[in-house]
Amino acid sequence: MSQTVTAAYDSIDKANNAFDELVSEGYAREELYLDKETNQVKVIVPNPLRSGVEEILRRHEPSDVWARPFTPQ
Numbered sequence: 563m564s565q566t567v568t569a570a571y572d573s574i575d576k577a578n579n580a581f582d583e584l585v586s587e588g589y590a591r592e593e594l595y596l597d598k599e600t601n602q603v604k605v606i607v608p609n610p611l612r613s614g615v616e617e618i619l620r621r622h623e624p625s626d627v628w629a630r631p632f633t634p635q
Contacts, residue, residue, distance in 0.1 A: 564632035565612050569619035571601040580622040587618060606632050 571577040580603045581596045595604040605615050612629060619627055 563609050564606055565609055565629045566632045567605045567607060567612060567615050567619065567627065567629045569603050569622075569624040569627045571603070571622065571624050574598055574601050576622045576624070577601045577603050580619050580624075583618050583621070584615070589615070 569577075569580060571580070577596060577598075581594060584594055584603070584605060585591060589605065589607075593606040596602075597604070603619060605619075607615050616627055616629075
């Protein structure tokens with residue numbers, strides 16, 4: 563099962579840095595989303611990779627991180 567992991571940041575710079583690190587670590591851009599209006603980074607990831615994504619997101623000092631089951635639309 564896949565999860566959507568979301569991190570909320572207090573600045574767009576932190577969100578951009580987290581997004582860039584995920585890309586540089588090899589996560590597919592198709593599975594990443596940067597919401598510039600809310601300063602959130604969302605990642606669709608298989609459950610076994612969730613902890614690695616959360617670790618990267620937390621390096622950039624988010625105000626909150628949460629995960630929900632991914633449901634395709």
